[in-house]
Amino acid sequence: MRLRNPRVQLVIALAVILIALSVFSYSKIGLKQANVEPAVVTVPTSTHQDSPTTSEAPPTPPVETKNTYPSEQFDVVVIGSELEGLYLARAAADEGLKVKVLDPHKAFGGQILQSQMLFLDETRDDQGHLLVQGRAKELFDGFRNAKIRKLSEFSTYMDKLVKNIPVESGVILNDIEQINTPDSMHKVASIVYTTEKNEKKKITAGYWVDNSDYAALISRLDAKRLPGLEKFYGQKDIEYMSAGMMMKFTHVDWKKFSTTFNALKPEEKSKQFGGGSVNDSYAIGLSGMTKAYHPSNDRVFLRGLNAVNQRDGEVLINALLVYTVDPSKPESIQEAVTLGNKETASILGHFRKTLPGWEHAELGELPTYPYVREYNHYEMDYVLKPSDLLSGAMFWDNVSIGGYPLDLQGTSANKWGIEMGRPDKYGMPLRSFLLKNYDNVIAAGKNVGSSAIAYGSTRIQPNTSLAAESIGVILGQLHGKQKLREITPEEMAKLQQYLAAHYQIKLTGVTGTNKISGWNEDEIRKLDSGEITYPSYVKTRKKPAVK
Numbered sequence: 001m002r003l004r005n006p007r008v009q010l011v012i013a014l015a016v017i018l019i020a021l022s023v024f025s026y027s028k029i030g031l032k033q034a035n036v037e038p039a040v041v042t043v044p045t046s047t048h049q050d051s052p053t054t055s056e057a058p059p060t061p062p063v064e065t066k067n068t069y070p071s072e073q074f075d076v077v078v079i080g081s082e083l084e085g086l087y088l089a090r091a092a093a094d095e096g097l098k099v100k101v102l103d104p105h106k107a108f109g110g111q112i113l114q115s116q117m118l119f120l121d122e123t124r125d126d127q128g129h130l131l132v133q134g135r136a137k138e139l140f141d142g143f144r145n146a147k148i149r150k151l152s153e154f155s156t157y158m159d160k161l162v163k164n165i166p167v168e169s170g171v172i173l174n175d176i177e178q179i180n181t182p183d184s185m186h187k188v189a190s191i192v193y194t195t196e197k198n199e200k201k202k203i204t205a206g207y208w209v210d211n212s213d214y215a216a217l218i219s220r221l222d223a224k225r226l227p228g229l230e231k232f233y234g235q236k237d238i239e240y241m242s243a244g245m246m247m248k249f250t251h252v253d254w255k256k257f258s259t260t261f262n263a264l265k266p267e268e269k270s271k272q273f274g275g276g277s278v279n280d281s282y283a284i285g286l287s288g289m290t291k292a293y294h295p296s297n298d299r300v301f302l303r304g305l306n307a308v309n310q311r312d313g314e315v316l317i318n319a320l321l322v323y324t325v326d327p328s329k330p331e332s333i334q335e336a337v338t339l340g341n342k343e344t345a346s347i348l349g350h351f352r353k354t355l356p357g358w359e360h361a362e363l364g365e366l367p368t369y370p371y372v373r374e375y376n377h378y379e380m381d382y383v384l385k386p387s388d389l390l391s392g393a394m395f396w397d398n399v400s401i402g403g404y405p406l407d408l409q410g411t412s413a414n415k416w417g418i419e420m421g422r423p424d425k426y427g428m429p430l431r432s433f434l435l436k437n438y439d440n441v442i443a444a445g446k447n448v449g450s451s452a453i454a455y456g457s458t459r460i461q462p463n464t465s466l467a468a469e470s471i472g473v474i475l476g477q478l479h480g481k482q483k484l485r486e487i488t489p490e491e492m493a494k495l496q497q498y499l500a501a502h503y504q505i506k507l508t509g510v511t512g513t514n515k516i517s518g519w520n521e522d523e524i525r526k527l528d529s530g531e532i533t534y535p536s537y538v539k540t541r542k543k544p545a546v547k
Contacts, residue, residue, distance in 0.1 A: 084445030085211025095476020170196035245340025248364030257357035380449025382431035392512020421534030
C-alpha cells in the first residue's frame with residue numbers, strides 16, 4: 001500500500017537517512033580499527049554463561065617478564081682472590097685486556113690476607129739457585145729481606161696487583177650458562193651471580209679462571225675428579241692434606257731466642273729442642289720441642305716449626321695442622337678456625353715454658369680462615385705426574401719452571417705426612433692449566449692439573465704464580481684472535497721469547513736433572529701410583545743388569 005500522507009513520508013525519509021548515517025559511521029570506525037596491528041594475546045577460552053558482551057573491554061593480559069639482569073662483559077673473569085690467579089689478572093690487564101675478579105669469599109686476599117699464611121716457601125734447584133721468576137720475585141725477595149713480613153705489607157703488595165681491576169667480594173655464583181662449540185667442546189658463556197648487596201648481575205667473558213681454594217667454578221662444571229690422597233692411603237672417604245691455622249705471637253725476644261739456641265752444642269740442641277735451626281729471620285724444625293706438646297684432641301697436631309720473625313717482637317708460625325677439613329663446606333671451615341685458634345692459646349703456654357725469649361709472649365691477631373692446602377684435583381689437558389717432576393721433564397708449552405720436594409702434608413691417616421722425592425727442577429705446561437673438554441676455562445693456583453702425589457710440589461706458590469702470569473701475558477698477546485688450545489709449538493716459542501724479553505721470564509733452554517734415568521716402565525708406573533716412595537726406594541734399588 002502506498003503512503004500518501006506527506007507527514008508520514010517525511011518521518012520515513014528521516015528514519016532512512018539516520019539509518020544510512022549510522023551504517024556509514026560504523027563502517028569508518030571498523031576500517032580505522034582494521035588498520036591497527038593487533039597485539040598477540042593468549043587468553044584462556046571461557047564457557048562461563050556470564051561472559052562479558054562484546055561491548056565490554058577484555059581484561060588486561062598478564063605481562064610475561066624475563067630475567068633482565070644488569071649485564072657486563074669482560075675478556076677475562078677470575079673467580080677467587082688467591083695470590084696466584086691475581087698474577088694472571090694483573091698480566092692480562094697490563095696487556096690490554098678487560099679483567100674482573102669475582103670472589104666467592106666475603107673478604108679479599110685468600111690464604112695470604114685472610115689465612116695470614118705469610119710464611120713463603122721459595123723454590124730452588126739442587127744447586128740452590130732461586131727458581132722464582134716474574135712479578136712474584138718482588139714479593140719473595142721482599143720476604144727474604146724482611147721488607148715484606150707483616151700483614152699490612154702483604155696487603156699493600158696485593159693491592160698493587162689489583163690496581164684498577166674491579167673486584168667484587170662475597171658473590172654467589174647462581175646460574176652458569178654453558179654451550180657446546182662446533183668442535184664438541186663445552187664453553188662457559190655467562191654467569192648470573194648475586195652480589196653482597198643481594199643484587200643479581202649477569203657477566204660474560206672470553207675466558208674464565210678458577211682461582212678459588214675450593215674449585216668454586218670447576219666443581220660445578222662437567223669436570224672429572226682425579227683420585228686423591230685417599231687412594232694413596234687406602235681410605236674409603238675423600239680426605240685432603242691437613243689445613244693449617246697460622247699462629248701469631250707478640251712480645252717475643254727473637255734476639256734472645258736465636259742467641260741462646262745457637263750458643264748450644266749440637267747434642268744440646270738435639271736433646272732440648274730436637275735439632276732444627278734458628279737465625280735472624282727463621283726458626284725451622286725444633287720438632288722435639290713440638291712433640292712434647294700434647295694436643296687437646298685428635299683433629300689438631302703441632303708439627304715442626306716454620307716460624308718467621310716479623311720484626312718488633314712479632315712472630316708468625318706455620319706448624320699447627322687441622323685434619324679432615326673440607327674447604328667447600330662453610331661449617332667445616334668455621335669448625336677448623338674454632339679448633340685451631342683454641343689450640344693456639346694452649347700452645348702459647350708450652351712455648352713460654354720451653355723457648356728462650358718467649359717468656360712474655362702473647363697471642364697476636366689470629367686468622368679468621370684456615371690455610372687450605374688442597375681440594376679436589378680435576379682433569380686438565382695434561383696431568384703432571386711424579387715421574388714428570390723427578391725426571392726434570394720440560395714441555396714445548398712451558399708456562400712455568402717449577403721445583404720443590406713432593407711434600408705431602410699430614411692427613412688423619414699419616415699425621416706427620418711424607419716426602420715422596422726431591423726434584424731438581426721441571427717444566428709446567430700450559431695444558432696443565434686448561435680444563436679438559438672446556439673451550440675457555442683456566443685453572444689457577446691450587447687447581448693445577450696434577451696428580452695428588454705430584455701436587456706435593458706443584459702446589460707451591462712460585463710454581464703456579466709464574467704459570468698464571470705467563471698465561472695472562474699470552475692471553476693478552478692473543479687478544480681473542482686465537483684460542484689457547486690452538487697455539488702451535490712454533491707460535492709458543494715466539495710467545496716464550498716475548499715473555500723473556502718483556503717480563504724476564506725464562507721458560508726455555510732450561511734443563512732439569514733426570515733422577516729416574518734408567519728406570520723401567522713398571523718402576524715409573526709404581527712411582528706415579530705411589531707404590532714406590534722415591535727417597536727410600538733409591539737407597540735399595542737394584543740397577544738392571546747390562547746385557
